[in-house]
Amino acid sequence: MAAEPATDEGASTTRTATRFGVVNTTLAIVGIGVSIYLTWAHYTSAKNLACSDKGTINCLKATTSSYSKQFGIPLAVLGLGFFVVTLAFQNPWAWRSTSRLIRRARMAMAAGGAVMVLWLLWVELFKL
Numbered sequence: 001m002a003a004e005p006a007t008d009e010g011a012s013t014t015r016t017a018t019r020f021g022v023v024n025t026t027l028a029i030v031g032i033g034v035s036i037y038l039t040w041a042h043y044t045s046a047k048n049l050a051c052s053d054k055g056t057i058n059c060l061k062a063t064t065s066s067y068s069k070q071f072g073i074p075l076a077v078l079g080l081g082f083f084v085v086t087l088a089f090q091n092p093w094a095w096r097s098t099s100r101l102i103r104r105a106r107m108a109m110a111a112g113g114a115v116m117v118l119w120l121l122w123v124e125l126f127k128l
Contacts, residue, residue: 018095025090031083038063038076057124067123075120082113 037050042063053060062068068075088094089106097103 021090021092021095025087028083028087028090032080032087035076035080035083039074039080042068042074042076058128061128062124065123065128067127082109082116085109086113 051057051059063076070078086109089102089109094102094106
């Protein structure tokens with residue numbers, strides 16, 4: 001009778017969490033960078049934008065429209081706050097945590113971010 005190969009579910013879960021952590025940390029850092037750039041562009045001059053002000057995706061129109069602020073706060077600043085908090089949830093201690101609160105908060109942040117992205121795309125494509 002052949003023996004079943006030994007598997008270590010704990011090690012597999014750790015590797016998966018590490019991969020998610022690395023990918024999500026990278027995305028959060030990129031998000032922070034883009035948010036810093038857009039915050040800088042908002043408070044200096046919209047002419048500094050790296051993307052085109054012509055075509056379907058119009059950065060100038062998006063960053064200067066009535067949709068560019070929520071509750072009087074520029075979306076770039078809100079995005080910066082979002083990505084800083086997201087980065088905190090990507091630290092190794094957060095991934096190793098067994099706390100349901102931390103796991104649920106991370107999922108809520110991801111879901112909220114996805115909803116915001118979809119809303120921003122809808123505004124960019126259909127409202128501006």
